[in-house]
Amino acid sequence: MTALDLPTPSLSRDGLVGVPPSEATQTRKEFTSDQEVRWCPGCGDYIVLNAVQGFLPELGLKRENIVFVSGIGCSSRFPYYLDTYGMHSIHGRAPAIATGLAITRSDLSVWVVTGDGDALSIGGNHLIHALRRNINMTILLFNNRIYGLTKGQYSPTSETGKVTKSTPMGSVDTPFNPVSLALGAEATFVARTIDSDRTHLTDVLREAAAHRGTSLVEIYQNCPIFNDGAFDAFKDKDSREEAVIPLRHGEPVRFGSDGRLGVVRDPGTGSLRVAEVADVGADAVVVHDAHADDPSTAFAISRLTNAGVLQQSPIGIFRQVERPTYDDLARGQVQTAQSSEGEGDLAALLAGKDTWTVD
């Protein structure tokens, strides 16, 4: 697999500020729990788990200050396999549970592991509100475009027309594009990566963890049992070059053999499309700006993803901007109240303003 290079961003990297560092160097083994991993052979989840176990020592945080919270689905078994604190919660609610944890514990590195059904169907509401609030946590959204744990029904990211157990004549639902959804929900960090490119996956995780606020990382993840080959276009040597639209901040968005193709703006509609660079000229190619305040161009890039069977998709960090986080602001209000008014006096609180005494 080709690794996509990511430039060092100019943004502050405060995502882990307040989380105590580990005194000793850590190893992958320390992050591996004693539980037997029970995903199907060949599942993309193994690759992501390996990548995360390999990446966590790099953060250099005290292991006891890392928490993984998941919902329900195949990917949500993730916390059991990591020797950190963890909670395997209920369907769709992990972002809400993680929100309460992150607000009350600024000394924790909080991670949410979820899937396309968990995050976008039953838990859609919690996902969008976590993103708009910008709670300091990282959400790993494993998108295999199918319900695996319930054995093969279509999901909210399955392509229209998908034939599954619950849609024998083909799905008539329009799918979500998770990146578009996240951008529409005011997310400050939105990225997409793929299970088969471990280097890129790790690079994105690094940026996501460093981001202060909610980082949403969509991971294309193959389900070998119920939706095998959904992402083959990005893995196959022959198709890969023309399928992956690599996003690198500050660089023109070009891809294909020798950068034959480029993303250009349609002067008529203002939206983006893919063109032969030879036809439009190199200057017409859009330069990716992940740090732009206005998410419009990032959204337009996200629309270059096929809605149907995936043949082409932008991969990388779509948006990476700074905005105050809800949890910092909420804690700030408590601190302000305490520093300006002093810590509360319980007896005075209970008495209130109007008391009388019976002698």
Added chain:
Amino acid sequence: MTRQVKQLDRVIIRFAGDSGDGMQLTGDRFTQETAAFGNDLSTLPNFPAEIRAPAGTMAGVSSFQVHFADHDILTPGDAPDVLVAMNPAALRANLPDVPRGATIIVDTHDFSARNLTKAGYSESPLEDGTLEPFALHEVDLTSLTVEAVKEFGLSRKDSARAKNMFALGLLSWMYGRPTEPTIEFLTTRFAARPTLRDANVTAFRTGWNFGETTEAFAVRYEIKPASMATGRYRNVTGNAALAYGLIAASRQSGLPLFLGSYPITPASDVLHELSKHKRFGVTTFQAEDEIAGVGAALGAAFGGALGVTTTSGPGVALKAETIGLGVMLELPLLVCDIQRGGPSTGLPTKTEQADLLQALFGRNGEAPVPVVAPRSPADCFDAAMEAARIAVTYRTPVMLLSDGSLANGSEPWHLPDVAALPRIDPAFQTGHNHVADDGTEEFLPYLRDDETLARPWAVPGTPELMHRVGGLEKADRTGDISYDPANHDLMVRTRQAKVDAIAKSLPPTEVDDPGAESGQGARMLVVGWGSTYGPIGAAVRRVRRDGLKVAQAHLRHLNPMPSDIGDILRGYDRVVVPEMNLGQLALLLRGRYLVDAKSHTQVNGMPFKAAELADVLRGYLAALEDEIPEPRGMHEEVPV
């Protein structure tokens, strides 16, 4: 001029008007004046779910009833001695509750043909004899107010809005209430708007002077202060007391308070109150929905906070799955259900206690949750502390069942001695708790305390104790995922046994049966829970005044119930259970203790009336007298 001053032992006043007339504020101010004066009191706000229903209609009538006395009272009172009606609709909506001979003060200003029609009157009740049985005072409150505040140059509409303060002034004069608290209140409230401040204060004073100078009001009344236990008091609503109880529990446990909540009537005031007290380390999170509210609270609890969610019945339904997760995770979590009329959206602003079975059983699987209920507005403080004690000590979600009448009703609260409040020990796990067979020390997240059966609470950030919890069945001791049939059976029974064991920590049930000690006890016991404490107590007093014997017991703990309750129930020939539902506690008592408890129910959105309940109790007592115990065998059928 000299007035006749009449001594009364108690009075019930009801202020009624349009939703926009400020009746809740008027009632609240009168209550504060009454509290400051030293009467015992109890209040009942009653308002529509619509914020501003069409003006002048029956749907838009809002009222506030206050009962005050020179002795200890238990309820907001059944029927008003005085009704203040600000418009025809307020008169028509409340007249059925007013007994003959009572005083009615009417603002005549709005008795136009149009308003009479809106209220459903074809003729003016002021003229057709409808009000003859009452002591009627017709006063054009609106015009008098507008005239009084003319000098401040307000619009006519703004001038007229001060009429509630005129009415308050008049009633304050009639009942000898102190005026300083209200003037101080108005001065503070309108500090930034001097014109409105002056207009309201003037309207209030003019109302007082109107009573003083008009001959229409020949009598003033005096209700002496009640003799209450010595100490410091304040007036408090149930929702405020609940919020204070949560803050006190946070302080006494050393756990930061985290509230995850979604606005819902009649619980929102707890969110509002707690959001004001950040200096106590309180974090309030207005979530995107009910599920997120409880989810965030559970997440905070996982991190070592006192996690609380506040809601009403519909919200409890939505939170059920997360509460079940809390049962499985065995983490402390407080779920406060301020009950309202149901099912579905039901009657959002009316009271009911029909969520008892939902609290006990409204989850999938065997998911036992302790349930506690406050019995009066001030008691919400103690109930919150008790709920927190159970949640933290036993590592379990706890349901607290308040209701609309407690939430918005108020009473004098004998302030507790803060230094004497009980401590709640979170007893966090900080190290290994087991030695493995190979001699290595380890942490078993589901190894239990022998006494309480509680599991260790090890929060993130604690070295060496990293572990994973989740909704899948846990293996005993290790907490690993387990699908083993025998383990599931063990864990289901253990979670139940843990909740049952709470009963061991409860004090003996108090039974109010005055003759019992001398062997002259009652044959009939009345058992209730929650906000019916006041009406049941008042009804029991009435029955006893007839010379009849009746005993009363009121349950704070609905799950588990106190260990002695079965014997207590079986010690009486008749058990009567009045409830504002269709017999939920009666069902539990019958099912658990095989006692033929008689259920008396009311679901009209209002508290029981003491007089009506007393009649019901008299009926049961009479039936009991008629039952002549017969020797065994007398009922055998004789063959024909």
